[in-house]
Amino acid sequence: MTGPGLTDALAAWLPRQRWYGGRGTTTTGVDVERVVELADDLGRGGVRAVLLVVRAHLSTGESHLYQVPLAVRATMPSGVDGGPIARRDGLVLYDATSDPEAMALLLGVIARGGDRSGVESTADDPDELRAAVRAGVPARRLRGEQSNTSVVFGDRVIVKLFRRLATGTNPDLEVHRALRPYGLPHVAALLGSVATTLDGEPVTLALAQRFVPGAVDGWELATAAARAPAGQDLLPEDDLRALGIAVAEVHHALGRAFGTSALTGPLLADARDTMLTRLDGAVVAAPVLEPYADEVRGAFAGLTGVPPGEHVQRVHGDLHLGQVLRTADGWKVIDFEGEPSAPIARRVVADSPLRDVAGMLRSFDYAAAQVELSCGSYGEVVAARRWAERAKAAFLAGYGAATGTDLSGRAELLRAWELDKAVYEVVYETRHRPGWARIPLRAVAGAGAARGGGGHGFHDAR
Ligand SMILES: Nc1ncnc2c1ncn2[C@@H]1O[C@H](COP(=O)(O)OP(=O)(O)O)[C@@H](O)[C@H]1O
């Protein structure tokens, strides 16, 4: 099925996908590295499904691995969105994630477990997975701005298909596995996974979790709360405190599962060097950062004192409001993959849990900035910023109380992590949503003001 026709078609199709990391460069070619058959004959409804692992070569000389689940049929069914990727031998090949019958084949493979023509699937909760297969509920692909593609099976199971791949176990799977014995209410239960091997290393392709029905993500709630008229409290302070507590409890469980160690002076110096190196790379990727780079370097360089008792441990790594779900049963934290573009080895290194806290603080700013992006009035913009400051304070109060930490004594660290995150975000937005780049850019531009004693997100209502 693979061949030059398909690889050329993929080289044209991949750069149009939101999750493609090679934007801003030219894709010079695609190689198919692995073809994993989900069903080698026609499955239900006459669909054949394969998971492709492809390597995209970029004009920069880099190459990235991606997963492309392909559905193959005699004719393209109606209701399946995204056009065909290729046509050959009288068959049409297209992205399988919006084809419910192709996705049913995937769920079946996970539920059965074991090794099958290059797919190693693990059913951590075979009963739950088999029940979902037996129920035969149609699969629906989630929409939205995501790094991966998630498919929900009848509000029971959610399967996330990783798009940009890396060799090594995906941290999202690793964390769900490690936390499983703790039965933490803030993390959805792991049901199963799919992997293949490349160069003798595992490559995680998909992760199945229990779907949490009726969940609303923190981003949706926060953006609505930031623009709500005074008196309408869409995200009450108690919920925000509870969110801080949930994040603290997740950190506690991660610390138990993976261990903790002291944040020493040399470790802090390493973190500082990493941030400086990252800044240099970010300025190249997003030259709009250039005018602020010296100020940011100065802010990082000032990071020298380790507050007593500060520690490092496994963290979430990319925590923001879109990674928390409010449910009838409290907050859930999702997506432990870390920053999707970083190498796995870097994502799993023990880090300060305050980095996650900083990620959430940045996210409240993003939520408030939506009012500006949608041309809110001056009064609405000011009210949204005030809302964000109150929200940050409530979140920090919950986190501080649950961890027993005095966060005001950690303001320098938090500021540096926020700035580092904002630098990352400027690059992310430049690549994916250029119209949003000014949100994190403003935080970067504020580096000088913050060093001069300006706002750090605790008490000041800018
Ligand atoms: N266990 C779950 N229950 C319900 N919805 C979920 C669950 N896990 C994820 N989701 C939904 O799927 C979306 C994408 O999940 P996420 O793991 O963040 O993927 P991505 O890496 O693509 O961002 C989330 O924003 C959320 O709406």
Ligand SMILES: O=P(O)(O)O[C@H]1O[C@H](CO)[C@@H](O[C@H]2O[C@H](CO)[C@@H](O)[C@H](O)[C@H]2O)[C@H](O)[C@H]1O
């Ligand atoms: O959720 P992902 O793992 O895909 O994370 C990536 O995409 C996020 C955007 O969806 C991005 O988050 C940034 O935008 C959010 C609003 O859409 C905002 O709440 C976050 O604070 C901001 O960082 C994330 O950085 C990126 O890794």
